[in-house]
Amino acid sequence: MTLTHNLGFPRIGQRRELKKALESFWKGEIDESTLRETGRALRAKHWQIQQAAGLDLIPVGDFSYYDQMLDMSALLGAIPARYGFAYGTVDFATYFAMARGDAAQPALEMTKWFDTNYHYLVPEFTAETRFQLSSTALFEAVAEAQALGVQPKPVLIGPLTYLWLGKERAAQAERAENHPPAVAGCGHSHAAPRVHAAGFDRLSLLDRLLPVYAEILARLKAQGVNWVQMDEPALVLDLPAEWLGALDRIYAALATADAPRILLTTYFGSVAEIAGQLKRLPVAGLHLDLVRASGQLEAFLADYPADKVLSLGVVDGRNVWRADLDAALSTLEAVRAVLGERLWIAPSCSLLHVPMDLEEESGLDPELKSWLAFAVQKLDEVKILGTALDHGRESVAEPLAAARAARQGRRNSTRIHNPAVSARVAALTPGDDQRRSAFPQRQAAQRERFGLPLFPTTTIGSFPQTDAIRRARLQFRKGMIEAAAYEQAMQGEIEYAVRRQEALGLDVLVHGEAERNDMVEYFGEQLEGFSFTRHAWVQSYGSRCVKPPIIFGDVSRPRPMTVSWTRYAQSLTERPMKGMLTGPVTILQWSFVRDDQPRAETALQIALAIRDEVRDLERAGIGIIQIDEPAYREGLPLRKKDWEDYLAWASRSFRIAASGVDDATQIHTHMCYSEFNDILPAIAAMDADVITIETSRSQMELLDAFGQFDYPNEIGPGVYDIHSPRVPATEEMIALLEKASRVVPPERLWVNPDCGLKTRKWEEVEPALRNMVDAARALRASTRRG
Numbered sequence: 165m166t167l168t169h170n171l172g173f174p175r176i177g178q179r180r181e182l183k184k185a186l187e188s189f190w191k192g193e194i195d196e197s198t199l200r201e202t203g204r205a206l207r208a209k210h211w212q213i214q215q216a217a218g219l220d221l222i223p224v225g226d227f228s229y230y231d232q233m234l235d236m237s238a239l240l241g242a243i244p245a246r247y248g249f250a251y252g253t254v255d256f257a258t259y260f261a262m263a264r265g266d267a268a269q270p271a272l273e274m275t276k277w278f279d280t281n282y283h284y285l286v287p288e289f290t291a292e293t294r295f296q297l298s299s300t301a302l303f304e305a306v307a308e309a310q311a312l313g314v315q316p317k318p319v320l321i322g323p324l325t326y327l328w329l330g331k332e333r334a335a336q337a338e339r340a341e342n343h344p345p346a347v348a349g350c351g352h353s354h355a356a357p358r359v360h361a362a363g364f365d366r367l368s369l370l371d372r373l374l375p376v377y378a379e380i381l382a383r384l385k386a387q388g389v390n391w392v393q394m395d396e397p398a399l400v401l402d403l404p405a406e407w408l409g410a411l412d413r414i415y416a417a418l419a420t421a422d423a424p425r426i427l428l429t430t431y432f433g434s435v436a437e438i439a440g441q442l443k444r445l446p447v448a449g450l451h452l453d454l455v456r457a458s459g460q461l462e463a464f465l466a467d468y469p470a471d472k473v474l475s476l477g478v479v480d481g482r483n484v485w486r487a488d489l490d491a492a493l494s495t496l497e498a499v500r501a502v503l504g505e506r507l508w509i510a511p512s513c514s515l516l517h518v519p520m521d522l523e524e525e526s527g528l529d530p531e532l533k534s535w536l537a538f539a540v541q542k543l544d545e546v547k548i549l550g551t552a553l554d555h556g557r558e559s560v561a562e563p564l565a566a567a568r569a570a571r572q573g574r575r576n577s578t579r580i581h582n583p584a585v586s587a588r589v590a591a592l593t594p595g596d597d598q599r600r601s602a603f604p605q606r607q608a609a610q611r612e613r614f615g616l617p618l619f620p621t622t623t624i625g626s627f628p629q630t631d632a633i634r635r636a637r638l639q640f641r642k643g644m645i646e647a648a649a650y651e652q653a654m655q656g657e658i659e660y661a662v663r664r665q666e667a668l669g670l671d672v673l674v675h676g677e678a679e680r681n682d683m684v685e686y687f688g689e690q691l692e693g694f695s696f697t698r699h700a701w702v703q704s705y706g707s708r709c710v711k712p713p714i715i716f717g718d719v720s721r722p723r724p725m726t727v728s729w730t731r732y733a734q735s736l737t738e739r740p741m742k743g744m745l746t747g748p749v750t751i752l753q754w755s756f757v758r759d760d761q762p763r764a765e766t767a768l769q770i771a772l773a774i775r776d777e778v779r780d781l782e783r784a785g786i787g788i789i790q791i792d793e794p795a796y797r798e799g800l801p802l803r804k805k806d807w808e809d810y811l812a813w814a815s816r817s818f819r820i821a822a823s824g825v826d827d828a829t830q831i832h833t834h835m836c837y838s839e840f841n842d843i844l845p846a847i848a849a850m851d852a853d854v855i856t857i858e859t860s861r862s863q864m865e866l867l868d869a870f871g872q873f874d875y876p877n878e879i880g881p882g883v884y885d886i887h888s889p890r891v892p893a894t895e896e897m898i899a900l901l902e903k904a905s906r907v908v909p910p911e912r913l914w915v916n917p918d919c920g921l922k923t924r925k926w927e928e929v930e931p932a933l934r935n936m937v938d939a940a941r942a943l944r945a946s947t948r949r950g
């Protein structure tokens with residue numbers, strides 16, 4: 165029998181039950197045991213779904229109250245000293261303080277999980293970090309599953325990936341946060357080959373880390389666990405040689421008689437280059453992502469060791485299209501002939517990144533629906549493939565035929581092709597992605613037009629999405645209020661935001677995005693070629709979810725999308741009103757994208773739609789237009805060799821969206837979650853007049869790179885961390901701006917928060933922005949132009 169299994173299941177709940185329970189718990193509306201009960205019920209339900217699908221091994225430990233990396237930090241006891249945890253087990257107070265910050269401490273840093281829109285909490289290490297088993301959640305989940313008759317396969321993030329995704333921090337810096345300096349001497353490890361700014365290399369922590377992993381494995385074995393899934397997605401990255409070298413040491417230490425059998429799981433890319441090394445590891449099996457990297461199979465099939473299983477991920481865990489089962493079977497049958505029952509079948513990666521169940525989408529167009537598979541449907545696909553291998557294709561002739569018909573229907577559907585769109589893309593000329601003049605001329609024209617002060621202040625776009633706003637939208641969607649009433653309510657919100665900004669003394673205003681459910685979904689709903697769902701939520705971080713639109717066909721813009729709201733907002737004020745759009749790369753990256761044409765082609769189509777919107781805004785008298793590209797960095801391929809190609813089409817798409825305007829129209833862009841020190845030339849190549857970036861959490865670290873590279877255009881380094889409820893003091897922001905002024909000439913600096921304010925409350929936003937405006941004024945007073 166061919167073993168079928170799953171790598172991870174969505175945990176937020178079909179109706180976002182976990183989100184709702186978490187947010188109620190944080191507000192003090194429910195107690196800890198009620199939250200835990202919600203978690204337990206969701207785990208049980210999700211295991212039963214997977215068991216009912218007929219899978220042999222079911223992941224356990226993929227559930228999390230916030231994030232799986234944070235869970236690993238709790239399990240391993242990697243709790244930074246500033247959270248005041250000593251020993252024992254990590255309680256909810258400590259766990260959520262690390263996740264979200266509390267009165268005493270800021271949260272751990274949060275960043276993107278590989279090239280996904282999921283965010284993880286970055287493990288933080290000092291030279292003194294010690295590990296110790298500090299959570300029993302995983303063992304309890306295993307017992308829970310066993311009690312329900314489920315064959316659990318616990319999921320752990322492997323030591324290499326866990327350390328790689330973490331960050332060194334100087335012990336002094338950590339202490340300075342809130343604790344008096346410790347008297348202890350400097351315990352830096354100089355054994356590490358690479359010494360970091362923090363004075364040590366986190367790889368040097370491996371010797372302290374491995375015994376805790378071994379202890380976890382031994383405990384699982386004692387519980388009767390046969391297989392453990394060790395996720396090592398970091399192996400698909402460009403890893404330094406000493407990190408790759410550590411792999412042998414890690415698995416020699418862990419794959420012992422005291423541990424369950426280890427399935428070493430890779431996903432999101434190819435590990436063909438290290439196939440030899442992986443095959444020699446003492447683990448009991450390997451998992452490969454054949455959706456992202458089908459070519460890597462060959463490197464493994466040659467001399468695949470007799471003592472290992474090979475799990476092949478042939479069902480796409482990152483996208484929502486129904487699988488090509490015929491093609492998958494052809495691959496699998498060939499491997500089966502070589503490996504026999506050592507071949508396992510699974511989705512390519514955890515299903516965390518797709519919505520839960522397509523059956524819930526009753527409103528979706530039936531034709532489009534027939535092309536799709538969400539997590540529950542993907543499990544069925546895995547099982548059908550397993551059955552076909554064991555009992556022949558005839559045994560599943562019906563589902564195979566249905567899948568074939570759906571794919572053929574999709575390929576031939578007239579709805580996906582729009583000749584006008586392809587013609588327009590084909591007709592693009594080299595000049596279409598260039599502004600009329602170079603930046604210095606534009607800058608002069610814009611200064612003349614807007615006459616802004618030095619250190620102009622602005623915000624990134626959204627203001628708080630209050631309950632009243634969400635309620636009005638829900639009522640409108642349910643037909644409880646008319647379009648006119650909804651419009652009036654949103655205009656009221658826009659007016660409120662404008663008046664508040666005027667009172668605060670901001671220089672460039674925004675309308676506040678009250679009318680948008682999400683910065684990508686909102687545009688998807690208005691563009692042709694996109695479809696959107698009702699319940700297809702995907703976790704973005706913690707309790708926050710998104711409903712990515714589905715791009716199924718050629719993209720075009722039937723009518724203006726933002727012009728009337730923006731014109732209304734501008735009519736309320738004499739100050740410049742910034743038009744607010746989402747850029748082509750971000751719309752692409754945060755949607756489920758068609759897989760029947762290159763991403764670059766789809767990006768160009770979106771770029772043309774946004775270009776039309778930009779021009780319409782300009783025609784409506786909007787002089788400053790921001791085109792957000794927060795996913796620009798996230799879209800960067802995982803391997804360096806693929807960067808150039810991506811950056812060329814991504815920056816061209818942005819320029820096509822932005823370049824249809826006059827010199828005196830000022831184009832802004834915004835990026836957050838951005839470690840882009842290494843792609844600054846490509847950022848400069850976007851040629852935005854102004855870029856706002858996230859810098860406050862890293863204390864302007866990123867800005868140094870902009871200074872060194874001599875970034876030519878204007879920059880707004882974020883001076884206020886909007887992910888925290890904390891209100892930053894004026895002096896703090898002055899200090900950040902002074903630091904910024906030392907690397908970027910003051911006449912090129914803007915003053916703004918790190919990102920939009922939609923997740924905050926007005927009570928937090930108002931004082932923070934007041935302090936920000938005061939900081940800008942103080943800087944103006946102490947700086948002379950030129």
Ligand SMILES: Nc1nc2c(c(=O)[nH]1)N[C@@H](CNc1ccc(C(=O)N[C@@H](CCC(=O)N[C@@H](CCC(=O)N[C@@H](CCC(=O)O)C(=O)O)C(=O)O)C(=O)O)cc1)CN2
Pocket residue numbers: 281629634637638680681682683684685704705707708709710711754923
């Ligand atoms: N797509 C995307 N990715 C992104 C970001 C982003 O803004 N968008 N920002 C960065 C951080 N990620 C974030 C992701 C989500 C949210 C966020 O606030 N999401 C909201 C949902 C937003 C939304 O779609 N809201 C809808 C639906 C609101 C809703 O929940 N309605 C209920 C009805 C009300 C009820 O019954 O309680 C329902 O439909 O069930 C609306 O406003 O209309 C949430 O989880 O709470 C914030 C940041 C990176 N990635």
Ligand SMILES: [Zn+2]
Pocket residue numbers: 624794834835836918919920
């Ligand atoms: Zn942002």
